[in-house]
Amino acid sequence: MIARLLKYWMPRTFYGRSTLILLVPVTVIMAVVTVVFVQRLYEGVTEQMTVAVAHEIELILGRIDIDAPDTDRAFDAAFEVAKPLGIGISPGAVRPVTRRDWFDLSGRTVIATLDREIEQLLGVDLVGIHGFARLSVGTGAGPVELIVSRRRLNARNPHQFLVLIGFTALLMSVIALLYMRNQIRPIRRLARAAEAFGKGRVVPYEPGGATEVRLAGKAFLDMRGRIERQIEQRTLMLSGVSHDLRTPLTRMKLGLSLMDDSSETKAMRRDVHDMEGMLETFLSFAKGDALEAPEQTDPLEFVRKLTNRVARGEQVVLGTLEGEGRAMLRRAALQRALENLIVNAVRYGGQARVSARVANDRIRFVVEDTGPGIPEDLRDYVLKPFIRLDSARNQDGGSGVGLGLSIAADVARQHGGTLLLGESGDLGGLKAEISIPR
Template identity: 45%
Template sequence: MFFKWLKRYMPRGIYARAALIIVLPVFLLQVVVSFQLVRRHFEGVTNQMTFAAAREVQLIINLVEDPDLEAGVVPSVLDGLDMTLTTHKTLDAKDSRLWYDFTGIIIMRVLREQLPQLRAVQLADDKVVRLFLQTKPTAISVEFERRRASASNSHQLIVSMVFFGIILTIVAYLYMRNQLRPIKRLAAAAEAFGRGRTVPYSPGGAIEIRAAGSAFLDMRNRIERFFEQRTLMLSGISHDLRTPLTRLKLGLSMIDDDDRADLEKDVEEMQRMIDAFLDYTRSDYEDQRTKVNAADFVRDIVDGCARAGQNVILYKIKGDGDISFSTDTVRRAVENLIGNAVRYGNHAEVSVRITDKSVRIRVEDDGPGIASQDREEAIKPFARLEPARNQNKGPGVGLGLSIAADVARAHGGVLRLGESERLGGLRADLVFGL
């Protein structure tokens, strides 16, 4: 439970996590070392130095309380000990020290243990120690330099530790960044390939990262060979079918009208299937990307489909903005979605929503739709769901949704299928990131 709570506050980026791995141990090490150093070293040194200062103050007290002592002895001793003595009629002083003066606690404790006559200790700054004592003849105060009771500039060691800790952290971070850069390059190459683009990449970094990069290159080469073979196969089949199809058209033109209608319908269906195959072979989508206005682009597609006799309207446009993509391939994807909508339904509506982060092109129809458990299967190539989809205008090839999904993935987007709340049929969303 604790780790799940902690995970929410952990940084997500690999650079931030690497920095945390480096900085946190260094910080904890400095805290532990500083604590032990102050507790053991400075405490011991302060104890010894304060004890020595207390012995000197006790000497002065003894001299002051000695009635037989000559008058000039006390000033002479004070000069030799570099201390100042002041007499008082009454003592109303209280203990005082700076809030951050931790060694002052030790000084006060040792002085009270060694000097029974002590009434108050004032450590108003880190330069002077002032003691208020009640002797037998009178009340006195003794002043001496703070450096005689505790080590001076004790903070310098901590400052040095912090300074060199920061320097070493920066050096370690720079080294770690060089180690992580090959991982970032590998991730960028994999992301680009997932979107249909091949960027130059060569393995680098540590042995394990080089092995992962080499495995990625092998995988990318195999996938590219597979796409190339598939494209060549479908292109060859489609191209070879065009010649006999042309001969069939010429032969049908010489047949009587009564016998020709059904045959021409079959030929048109064959032509439609060949065109679909050719569209699918162009799934690499390496066309030049162009920056266009998304609303105007979709409006032009809908107008073209309407002029071609398809029952489709532009329902709504929300927002405005430009998007950069391959206009030919995206146009083909939207036209395929509209073609599917009017094929399996009677009416189709297209809407566009444009935000700062994405563009969504939605195509809805009033057909029977696709059951939720069949939507993933429907996107696969050559998938045909005749039991669920009532075909009003002849059978399809099963490539329309697959082509649209490939186009979306090539542009870093996604194709989502759902149920139209307004029309009751299928809802297909093409979502592109900006």
């Protein structure tokens, strides 16, 4: 339970957690220093100073009690003792009162110590005269009022120490946070470069920061370079394969065009046509438009134009378009992915509906049909290349090689997103959703 709460309240970012790791010990140390200073040093010094003043007051009161029968003589003797000590004394009836300001932390210690050390104490007023304490004391010659400077009862300006410690801790924390921010900046640059590459974009990146971050950055650049080289080599190889395969197919088409129209010839022409379609589909899947650069695109306008174009020859309707904004998209790849989903929807369902929604964090392209759909336990399986569910999807409307969903899933991954398969709520068929982060 505690671990779950800590995980929920912990900052999500590395910088936030580092800040917390830095500030929590500093705050705890400041709290401990403050408590120790107030309880042991500040209160202890205040008690010692008050006890010393209490002994001086006892001396003055002792002179009054010795000459108590002669009031004038008693007070003259008390004045002689009190004047060098800086304590004011005045005879007369004084109303006893004990009070202090609520924020006067040392006043509590002063009052408690005087009450403990002076038996004849009637009251201590720490508010009546600013900077002084008025003590009401009973003597053999009657009540007297003693006025003592607060500077003699407790240490003045104790907050200076706390302010100095607090300011130093704050200054060091700010310097440490700035330094930590500089150390985290290379990690953020690496994260942005890796995120962009995962979405199919290549942004400039140069390793920096601490040794470990530089090593991670260099490893990322090596990995990115190897992947780019593999993609380029695969594209070049497939271009050669495409050329080599297209040449005999072209010769076969030319030879068939010179032959008489017979049932066998027509069948061979259909086979050649199917082979060309299969070849195009395979090359499209293998190539994956890896060399296409993303560009700023309005997703809703893109879907609207694509749907209107496809609807000229297929049973396709435009669904709901929500939101607004632009995003970096690979237009050709995304067009191929949506066309494959639409073709599958029309082939196996008879009718397709295309919708799009642009949110703050994601873009969703949805293609739904009225067909039989795909069982939930087979939806991950059909995303693999060359997989066809003959028992689940009707093939009377056309043929395929099982790459339509694979191409769509690959395009979604190129954009850092996913292809999700589900069930259409109102049409009842398959719901294919390409979800791409913005």
